[in-house]
Amino acid sequence: MGFLSRSEEMVLLAVYRLKDNAYGVTAAEKLTETTNKTWLLGTVYVPLERLEQKGYLTSYTGNATNKRGGRSKRLYKLTKLGLEALIEIKNVEESIWRDISLDSLKKEL
Amino acid sequence: MQNNSYREFPRFFAWLIRKLYPGSDDTRIGDFIELYNNYIDEKVPTSARFWLLFYILRSYPSFFIASVSGSIAILQNYLKSAYRSIRRHRTYSIINVSGLAIGLVCFILIFIWAADQLSYDRFHTNADRLFRVESDVNRSGRWFHSIASPVGLSAALEQEVPEIEFATRCSRFGGIQLRVYDKSMYENNAVAVDQSITSMFSFNFIFGDLSSAFDSPFSLVLSRRYAERYFGPIDPVGKTVLIEGKHAFTVTGVFENLPDNSSLRFNVLIPFQFVNDHLRRMPTGWVNSITNYVQIKPGSDITTVEEKITALVKSKADSTPESRYTLKPLTRIHLHSYIGFEKKLGRIGYVYAFSLIALFVVLIACINYINLSTARLGIRAREIGIRKIVGAVKQNVVRQFYIESVFMAFLALTAALLTAVLMLPVFNSLSGKQFGIGEVINPLNIIILIVLTILIGIFSGSYPAIYLSSFNIIEIIRNSSVRARKKAIFRKPLVILQFSLSILLISGSMIVYHQVEFMKNRETGYNKSNIVYLRMPEEIKRSYESFIEELKTQPGILNISASGRTPVYVGDTSREIHWNGKAPDTDVSFTFWAVDYDFVETMEIEMTEGRSFSREFPGDKQGSFLINETAAKIIGSDSHVGKQFSIFDLNGEITGVMKDFHFQPFRNEINPLVIFIAPNPYWLGNFLLRLSPDNPSGTMDLIESVWNRVFPGSAFQYRFLEDDLRSVYRSEEQLGTFLRYFTALAVLIACLGLFALIAFISERRRKEIGIRKVLGASISSIIVMLCREVGILILAANLIMLPFALYAADSWLNEFAYRVETTWPVYVLTLFLTLIAALITVSKHAWKAAASSPITSITND
Known part of the structure; x- marks a missing residue:
């Protein structure tokens, strides 16, 4: 069991969403797209590495393209532990937010 | 615009990524290349490199913070507990920190002082190739070291030793009188040099032209400080300075004052040839008498050059004792000199x-x-x-x-x-x-x-x-x-x-x-209180006796005489000494000192044998000597008075023996000393006066007024002997x-x-x-x-x-x-x-x- 920081959680989710095409560039793009904040390569590398260290992700070398100057990708995918973690997070999130709707929050403002 | 072809990725960026992002392999660089190409495809290709550089740097902080965030937290905790323990035990902490702080203050101050000492003379561009020629002379089996070398050495070295790039003579000679407009000044810091000096030492000329500064034999180069002293803050190039009242010199250059960490104190530079011809005759021939500096060519072997210098002098000099010549790096002069008058420099x-x-x-x-x-x-x-x-x-x-x-x-x-x-x-x-x-x-x-x-x-x-x-x-x-x-x-x-x-x-x-x-406080062997000495400029030496005659009768002046050196430091020695009965193999050197009548009386030196100089014995003027006890011991017979004695070409007899007294600082032992009446006034350099203890300042005013009457236009400079003796230490x-x-x-x-x-x-x-x-x-x-x-x-x-x-x-x-x-x-x-x-x-x-x-x-x- 380990703790996940907020950014680690988001990166984990992004990798899940990207399926077979999760690597540095796509992860940063995906996160920028979903959070509306700029995610740079440097920002995703550390969480990716940490998640791999903690056993939520595994990585393998992908194909090299011309566009990458002949260098291969480091592709990530979720492990069983990673999936379990996502399930747990989803459960917790939903139970925390269960009785609060976006509308009621906005009304308070 | 679509372009999928592989673009050259600048290698610098790959290197930078590896440096900035520890643990980066090819896949990460691949990521950056992909972004780079994306940018080129979508936007302006020309600015791609700037964009990438900016991107790499912009992305770095979050990487860094993320990668060290754990250790920062613990560091914060440590600092916090350190801060708390400092606050809780305030007295201990203040003592601890102030103890360390005091230690560090000492360190800082000593450090800047030592750094300054070590930086001496390193500001010259060619500092590592500049050397002073020094000599070791073998006298009766003992080697004597000195910083002197022959007058003719520099010229010979430049011509005959290929490793020598430049060489210059450098001789500081006693006071000269300078006249600028109608102001007359006494200058003690003039140095006689050769033209090469401007190529060797790094002079920074403010006025005038460095390369042609010594083209004329009547050119004068000044430091800024001295130029301002003489002329005020104007460009003095072309102005005339009258030296010793008769030689008209033209100022050809002014250089920026040498920094404090220079062991060479150059302020007034005069061509050597002129000084030799008109002011001070330097010993000719190949005896060690002045200082020579050389600049060797890059890559030369110093030992070889030293051997060549030794061989050169040997071939020129006819009959001198065995001598060796060595080169002392300029940058070591300040800290590593152990010879005679240089002792006072920092060591x-x-x-x-x-x-x-x-x-x-x-x-x-x-x-x-x-x-x-x-x-x-x-x-x-x-x-x-x-x-x-x-x-x-x-x-x-x-x-x-x-x-x-x-x-x-x-x-x-x-x-x-x-x-x-x-x-x-x-x-x-x-x-x-x-x-x-x-x-x-x-x-x-x-x-x-x-x-x-x-x-x-x-x-x-x-x-x-x-x-x-x-x-x-x-x-x-x-x-x-x-x-x-x-x-x-x-x-x-x-x-x-x-x-x-x-x-x-x-x-x-x-x-x-x-x-x-x-x-x-140690007794010097003479009465040092109330002795004042006046500098004797060159132009008045011919008539110095009239001044003595004038003052003799004045109240407040107990005695008056004159001497070559001041009693603070008499350092001239000679080996050309003979006395009746001297064993042929004795090789001793005596310190010699030219004085005037009444010297012994003015200084209040005790006589142990014989009598002092007196005007009543006309023979005293030429060929009469007083020696000190140390010298008497070396000569070694029971009675010395009347003994035949000679030093260089002065012949005569010993008329008395003085009790030993100190004519050098207490660092040095009392040497054998011989004093004699100056054969001509040019041997003298100072008037020596003993004032009566009451109202010495009034007496000084009186002396000055007499001086101005007898020697109008000559600079009046005096020092009290006691002050000088104190400043020696x-x-x-x-x-x-x-x-x-x-x-x-x-x-x-x-x-x-x-x-x-x-x-x-x-x-x-x-x-x-x-x-x-x-x-x-x-x-x-x-x-x-x-x-x-x-x-x-x-x-x-x-x-x-x-x-x-x-x-x-x-x-x-x-x-x-x-x-x-x-x-x-x-x-x-x-x-x-x-x-x-x-x-x-x-x-x-x-x-x-x-x-x-x-x-x-x-x-x-």
Whole structure:
């Protein structure tokens, strides 16, 4: 069991969403797209590495393209532990937010 | 626009990524290349590189923060607990930090002083290729070293030795008279040089042209300071200076003043040839008489050049004693010269000594830190215990203590830098230097100081760190005082070491003070008070006697005479000496001194044999000699008066023997001396006057008015002999003052440490003291008990340091021919001083501990 920081959680989710095409560039793009904040390569590398260290992700070398100057990708995918973690997070999130709707929050403002 | 072809990725970026993002492999670089190509495809290709560079840098901070965020948190915690423990134990912390700070102040000040000493003469562009030619001459099997070499050497070297790029003669000659407009000045700092000098030393010409400065034989080059003194702040090039009232010189250049760290003091430069032809005739031929500087070509072997110079002189000189020539690097002249008149220049020995002192003081401060932190370990032990229980391993605790001591050291550094800057004016007046803030705070210093501070932190933190981290948790939590008592055994040697170093400094500074006072007050063998001497400019020498005649009858002047040198330092020696009955193989040198009538009477020198010079004996003018007792001993017969004697081409007989007196500083032994009436006035350089003790300043006014009447237009300059004699020992005095200050600081730090230590000990023994009092001990007996402990430490420190102090003092004193012989009172005094200082330091706490009520100390826990 380990703790996940907020950014680690988001990166984990992004990798899940990207399926077979999760690597540095796509992860940063995906996160920028979903959070509306700029995610740079440097920002995703550390969480990716940490998640791999903690056993939520595994990585393998992908194909090299011309566009990458002949260098291969480091592709990530979720492990069983990673999936379990996502399930747990989803459960917790939903139970925390269960009785609060976006509308009621906005009304308070 | 779609383009999928592979683009050249700048290698610099790959390198930068690898450097900035540790652990990056090809896949990461691939990521960046992909982004780079995306950018090119979508936007303007030309700015792609800038964009990428910016991207790499912009993306780095979040990477860095993310990768170290864990260690920052723990670091914050360490700093926080360091800060808290500093606040909680304010007195200890202030003592600790100020001890370190004082140590660092000493270090900083000594460091900038030493750096300045080491920087001498390095500002010349070719500094590493500039040398002074020095000679070793073999006389009767003994080698004599001097900085002199032949007059003709420079020209010959430039022509005949290929390794020599330039060579110049350099001769400082006594005073000359300069006339600018209608102002007349006496100049003592003129140097005769050759044209090559402008190519060798780095002169920075403000006015005039460097390369053509010495084209004319009547050209004069001045430093800015002197140009302003003569002409004011205008461009003086082309202006005329009249030398000795008859030679018209044209100023051809003005160079920026040489920096303070120049051992060459050039202010007025005159072509050598002119000086030789018209002012001072330098000895011709190949005898060692002046200074020559050379610049060798890059890559030349110095030993080869030295051999070539030696061979060259040998081939030119017809019959001189065996000589060797060596090259002394210009940059070593300031610190590594040990010859005659250069002794007064700073010496490498002092640089070493002071660096050692700086290290001592820093060491004492570090010991303070170690002592105080271990003394407080009982208090910190619980914190460590808790940390260990929560999961800290030994490494964590060690790191925490290191960080804490480094943190303290940096606090001390900040305080020390501030103090050092504030103390600069005092330090400048002590050292006679002009250090500014820039010398204290500059990038190089800061880097060195930061490294030193980290080292100090690690050094002083190491013992507490290793020792405290090795605790057994259970023992700490249960009972913190058991261990603490035991470890006083280790603290005592540290206190002894601290005081030993202080004792070395105390006795050292007292010895230096002693010796300086000894030299200042020692009898010179003549009456040195109320003697004043006036410089005798060249143009008045022909009529100098009229001045003496004028003054003879004036009130307030007891006696008047003249001499070549001043009695402060007479250094001219000659070997061309003969007397009746001199063994042919004796090779001695006599110091010679040209004087005028009434010299012995004016100086009040005692005669042991014969009579002094007198106008009543016309023969005295040519060929009559007085010798001193040392010379008499060398000549060695029972009666000397009437003995035939000759020195160079002067022949005559000895008319008297003077009691030995000092004509050189007390560093030097009394040499055999011969004095004679100057064969012509040009041998003389000063009037010597003995004033009556009452109203000397009124007499000086009178003398000046007579001077202006007899020699209108000539500069009137006078000095009191006693002032000059005192200023001779300036470098020793400076050493003494320096030492005193640093000693005071070292003792202060040691006492600070002791103060905190005794506070700790009496706190620890509170219960014991309480019980003793309950059982009937008196206050005084408890104070004695506490003080005895400290007294024993001080005694031990004194005993340990005594041999070292004796050795150091002796080796310094042995440089003086006349030194204080009895030094034991110094050590007794040191012992008492340290004892008193220590007892005063501990008295407050000892009293507090002894006087406190036993009830509170026993019950209160």
